[in-house]
Structure formats: structure tokens, C-alpha cells
Amino acid sequence: xxxxxxxxxxxxxxxxxxxxxxxxxxxxxxxxxxxxxxxxxxxxxxxxxxxxxxxxxxxxxxxxxxxxxxxxxxxxxxxxx
Amino acid sequence: xxxxxxxxxxxxxxxxxxxxxxxxxxxxxxxxxxxxxxxxxxxxxxxxxxxxxxxxxxxxxxxxxxxxxxxxxxxxxxxxxxxxxxxxxxxxxxxxxxxxxxxxxxxxxxxxxxxxxxxxxxxxxxxxxxxxxxxxxxxxxxxxxxxxxxxxxxxxxxxxxxxxxxxxxxxxxxxxxxxxxxxxxxxxxxxxxxxxxxxxxxxxxxxxxxxxxxxxxxxxxxxxxxxxxxxxxxxxxxxxxxxxxxxxxxxxxxxxxxxxxxxxx
Amino acid sequence: xxxxxxxxxxxxxxxxxxxxxxxxxxxxxxxxxxxxxxxxxxxxxxxxxxxxxxxxxxxxxxxxxxxxxxxxxxxxxxxxxxxxxxxxxxxxxxxxxxxxxxxxxxxxxxxxxxxxxxxxxxxxxxxxxx
Numbered sequence: 081x082x083x084x085x086x087x088x089x090x091x092x093x094x095x096x097x098x099x100x101x102x103x104x105x106x107x108x109x110x111x112x113x114x115x116x117x118x119x120x121x122x123x124x125x126x127x128x129x130x131x132x133x134x135x136x137x138x139x140x141x142x143x144x145x146x147x148x149x150x151x152x153x154x155x156x157x158x159x160x161x
Numbered sequence: 162x163x164x165x166x167x168x169x170x171x172x173x174x175x176x177x178x179x180x181x182x183x184x185x186x187x188x189x190x191x192x193x194x195x196x197x198x199x200x201x202x203x204x205x206x207x208x209x210x211x212x213x214x215x216x217x218x219x220x221x222x223x224x225x226x227x228x229x230x231x232x233x234x235x236x237x238x239x240x241x242x243x244x245x246x247x248x249x250x251x252x253x254x255x256x257x258x259x260x261x262x263x264x265x266x267x268x269x270x271x272x273x274x275x276x277x278x279x280x281x282x283x284x285x286x287x288x289x290x291x292x293x294x295x296x297x298x299x300x301x302x303x304x305x306x307x308x309x310x311x312x313x314x315x316x317x318x319x320x321x322x323x324x325x326x327x328x329x330x331x332x333x334x335x336x337x338x339x340x341x342x343x344x345x346x347x348x349x350x351x352x353x354x355x356x357x358x359x360x361x362x363x364x365x366x367x368x369x370x371x372x373x374x375x376x377x378x379x380x381x382x383x384x385x386x387x388x389x390x391x392x393x394x395x396x397x398x399x400x401x402x403x404x405x406x407x408x409x410x411x412x413x414x415x416x417x418x419x420x421x422x423x424x425x426x
Numbered sequence: 427x428x429x430x431x432x433x434x435x436x437x438x439x440x441x442x443x444x445x446x447x448x449x450x451x452x453x454x455x456x457x458x459x460x461x462x463x464x465x466x467x468x469x470x471x472x473x474x475x476x477x478x479x480x481x482x483x484x485x486x487x488x489x490x491x492x493x494x495x496x497x498x499x500x501x502x503x504x505x506x507x508x509x510x511x512x513x514x515x516x517x518x519x520x521x522x523x524x525x526x527x528x529x530x531x532x533x534x535x536x537x538x539x540x541x542x543x544x545x546x547x548x549x550x551x552x553x554x555x556x
Binding site for chain 2: 127130131133134138139142143150151154
Binding site: 284285288289291292295 | 509512513516519520523
């Protein structure tokens with residue numbers, strides 16, 4: 081566990097979460113959400129929970145992004161709020 | 162605007178409560194924390210038991226897999242059932258079956274995109290065709306090697322499903338559905354659960370508890386109960402992988418076509 | 427010793443290319459130039475860095491027959507290299523193609539023609555095909 085690395089990843093995590101919430105284009109939000117999942121995967125791998133990081137890399141950064149994109153393309157692209 | 166203010170207040174309050182709860186957490190890797198040292202006069206230390214006994218009990222070096230598939234077998238089984246339920250609910254909400262839809266009829270031209278007819282998709286299509294078998298081989302390695310290295314049924318299953326999703330995204334959904342049809346993935350999803358529950362039920366045949374894999378040493382022809390537990394974990398992981406793979410692809414196929422399984426993204 | 431120096435050389439070269447990719451991503455004028463910098467720089471620098479790691483692993487082989495599992499690590503790293511070599515240019519190509527289909531125009535100096543315009547621009551996706 082490297083504290084500096086942790087803090088850097090956590091800062092980027094918070095940034096990615098805020099961007100994913102505030103972007104009007106839902107496709108861009110889906111992509112930022114994928115980045116969020118990948119950062120969480122990095123954080124877990126760095127803290128030693130490799131199994132969880134593996135799951136997050138496949139589910140969070142991989143498949144769920146595709147599912148969200150598929151949903152966005154079949155509904156509306158823009159957020160209203 | 163008003164909704165946004167209320168939402169922000171709710172988020173801030175929840176976050177503050179969560180942060181307050183974090184104060185009570187033990188430090189990262191603290192040897193004196195309750196899971197590592199036990200409660201004085203109460204429960205013994207869980208992590209110490211797993212660390213000391215897992216290899217002796219089941220000859221599995223990866224403690225995470227041993228805890229997931231053996232010690233906490235019920236938990237993992239019903240997690241898999243949860244995934245199956247998610248797949249069933251997506252099917253129930255989205256899938257559209259019309260009687261006048263002839264599944265053998267050719268699709269409309271605009272959505273019938275194949276790799277070979279469209280030079281914009283050749284590079285991506287060919288690369289994904291090369292990459293998909295590699296991903297599947299790695300996924301099988303992850304499933305089969307789950308006791309010795311990080312990985313296991315969930316991860317391998319998601320990767321297998323992702324390889325089919327990749328084929329459907331880069332080529333056409335119709336070609337992928339011709340190889341892995343709706344009938345196949347619906348059946349496989351249940352087959353996975355049946356493998357898990359069946360392996361759990363087999364020990365009851367000889368009068369042991371549900372999911373007590375040690376009783377299967379006769380079935381797997383191993384010398385001791387330890388290797389029987391290890392082999393059963395592999396079988397259980399295979400069941401989980403089959404279910405997860407099928408459900409992932411089913412979710413994508415239903416979500417990307419609004420449940421018609423025609424056209425695709 | 428030579429192995430260590432060579433691997434350090436590879437990794438440092440890779441980092442230089444990473445820096446070039448990052449600078450290009452910030453400085454280039456339009457989408458296609460930025461994709462060019464990101465795609466090529468990323469691919470080459472990842473290749474160099476991971477090859478450097480693979481080379482550095484050779485240090486762990488003290489006596490050959492008993493230390494053979496190190497070769498598995500090297501093999502895995504080389505597999506990663508091959509996979510990056512396959513997928514990274516493809517994703518760059520797909521992104522550039524998607525940008526072109528989305529109607530992003532490249533920045534062209536006055537006096538030059540846009541030759542891509544001739545045959546590559548597809549009709550907009552939403553319009554029905556004849």
C-alpha cells in the first residue's frame with residue numbers, strides 16, 4: 081500500500097465521479113463511468129485485493145460500460161437535468 | 162432545480178454518515194482488528210482460521226477462492242442465482258416476441274451489417290475476430306486456474322461473455338446469435354446453476370451436509386477429502402462461469418436491440 | 427548487468443515516447459492529429475516499456491533448469507506485448523473512423539485539398555439508404 085499513489089487515484093476517482101454526474105451527453109458520461117471503474121480496479125489491485133480488482137476490471141470497466149452504452153443508444157442521448 | 166437541491170442535501174448527509182462510520186474502521190492490515198484477532202471472550206478470529214487451515218483442508222493456495230466456493234458456498238450459489246434472476250428480469254421486461262416475426266426471414270438491409278461488405282469495419286472486425294478466441298482461451302485459463310491465482314468463475318464467465326459481446330459489436334449480432342443462440346444461452350444459464358446445486362446435492366446422497374464437498378472423494382477418485390474439495394471447487398467455478406457468461410450475453414443482446422434480437426448496435 | 431542496462435534503456439525510451447504522446451495530445455490542432463499522437467505514441471511506448479519489463483525478468487534466472495518459472499512470466503509479458511500490438515492500433519483506427527463518420531473536419535492549411543473528402547465520407551447514418 082503506497083499512500084501517495086492511493087491519494088492520486090482517489091483524487092482522480094472523485095473527479096471522474098463528478099464529471100460522470102455533471103456531463104450532459106450521456107454517452108460521454110458512460111465513458112467516464114468506465115474510467116471510474118478502471119480507477120477503482122487500479123486502487124484495489126494496488127491495495128492487494130487482486131481478485132476484486134479482476135472482477136472490477138471485467139465487470140465495471142468492461143461489460144457494464146458496454147451495457148450502459150447500449151442502453152443510452154436505445155433511449156435518449158442527452159440528459160435533461 | 163428544487164429536486165437538485167434536495168438530492169444534494171441527501172447525498173451530503175449520506176456521505177457524512179458514511180465518513181463518520183469509516184472512523185470506527187480498524188486500520189488497513191491492523192493485526193488487532195476483530196477479523197484478525199477475534200473478539201475477546203467471543204468469536205474466534207475468522208481470518209486466522211482461513212489462513213492457517215485453508216491449505217490443509219482443501220489444498221487450495223488462493224484463499225479467496227476457497228472462502229468463496231467452499232467455506233461460503235451458500236453465499237456464492239445464491240449470488241449466482243441473483244445474476245440469473247437479473248437475466249430473467251431483463252428477459253421479462255425487454256424481450257419482445259411477436260407471432261408474425263419470422264426468425265428465418267432476412268433482416269432489413271440497413272441493419273444487416275456484415276464485416277465483409279463494409280470497408281469501414283474491416284479493420285475492427287478482423288482484429289476482433291482474432292482477439293475473441295484469445296480472450297476465450299484466457300477466460301478458460303482464469304476459470305481453471307482460479308484456485309492457484311486470482312480469478313475464478315465470475316471473472317472468467319464475464320470475460321467469456323465479453324468475447325461474445327465483442328463479436329456482436331464488431332461484426333453483426335445476427336452472426337453471433339447464429340453461433341450462440343437464444344435457446345443456447347437460456348439453457349446454459351440454468352445448466353450452470355444446476356451444476357453448482359447438483360455438486361452441492363451429491364454429498365447428501367451419502368448422508369453428508371449440502372455443499373460438503375469432502376464426501377465426493379469417491380466420485381473424483383482422489384485419495385483424501387482435500388483434493389475432492391479442490392476438484393469440487395473447480396466444478397462449482399465452471400458452473401458459475403457458464404451462468405455468468407450466458408447472462409452477460411443475454412443482457413447485451415436484449416438491451417442493444419430493445420428485446421427484438423434483430424439489428425443490433 | 428548488460429540485461430539490466432538494456433532493459434532500463436528500453437523503459438526510458440518508452441517513457442520518452444509516452445511524454446511525446448502526452449505532449450502531442452495537448453498540443454496538436456485537431457482530432458485526427460491528436461489521435462495520431464495518442465495512438466502511435468501509446469502503442470510504441472507500451473511495447474517498449476513492457477518489453478523492458480520482460481527483459482528485466484531475465485535477471486531472476488540464476489541457474490537455468492531450476493528457475494524456469496521465470497520464463498513463464500516473460501512469456502506472459504510477451505503475450506501482453508502482442509495483444510497491445512494488435513488492439514491498440516485497431517482502437518485508434520476505430521476512433522478516427524467514428525470521428526470521421528460523426529463529421530469532424532480536419533484542420534487543413536489553406537491551399538491544400540482534403541483528399542479524404544473524395545471517397546471516404548459516408549452518408550449520415552440516420553438517413554435511409556436508397
